[in-house]
Amino acid sequence: MANQNDHFIDEVTEDLRRDRLFQMMRRYGWIAGLLVVALVGGAAWREYDRARDTASAQAFGDAILAAQSAGEDAAARAAAIAAVAADNPRQAVLRDILAGNALVEAGDIAAAAQRYDTAATAAGNDVVIRDLAALKSVIAQGPDMDPAARDAALSRLSAPGAPFEMIALELKAVALSGAGRSQDAVTLIRQIQKMNGLSPQMRQRLADHLVTLGADPDPEAASQTAPDPTLAPEVVQPADED
Secondary structure, eight states: OHHHHHHHHHHHHHHHHHHHHHHHHHHHHHHHHHHHHHHHHHHHHHHHHHHHHHHHHHHHHHHHHHHHTSOSOHHHHHHHHHTSOOSSHHHHHHHHHHHHHHHHHHTOHHHHHHHHHHHHHHTTTOHHHHHHHHHHHHHHHGGGSOHHHHHHHHHHHTSTTOTTHHHHHHHHHHHHHHTTOHHHHHHHHHHHHTSTTOOHHHHHHHHHHHHHTTSOSOTTHHHHHSOOTTSOOOOOOOOOOO
16 A cells, blocks of 8 residues: 555656646747757858858959969059958058069059058058068168168067067168178177077078178187277377477
């Protein structure tokens, strides 16, 4: 008899639990449904956004390639590249840099520098792209660039840890040579030669630069031949006048 009562109680308890579960589902089931819809919708939006970005990048790349193939005339290619539509700032920066390259080839340095400067400004916090565009502007303008503006740009580009630090330092040395400050250029080149990560091409350029300045291209030569800076120069007394 006890077993039958226990069985009956268990059935009643189970029915009560089931009823409570159904009541909770009727009361709060819409929340679970909403969460499911949100999850599914979020996943669908991410896939759509990814597909849209991919399609945009492909369309932009195809347009750039077509513009770069627009005949032999560099000016025409520059105009075609500049006319390519950009869907986001990063594409616009890349377009301006490529247009600047074509303008340099066409010999329109002023327009090329303007394109590079626009790209550097638009790059914002993208340090690599920003510094690349600024460096291209300095290289394109060469000695015709305003000296103050060039010095300011190279000082920023050659800051320790900057993406193009060593190239900017090399350009500083070139600027010093052009300004007639040969000894300062030699000193700077010696410092660059001691830096880690120099490519063989840059080492050769630095050595060639030293040769044109009349200095030994061997980076160790300076320490072997330089006078001891701690020695005081001999004081030459003026001769007594009769």
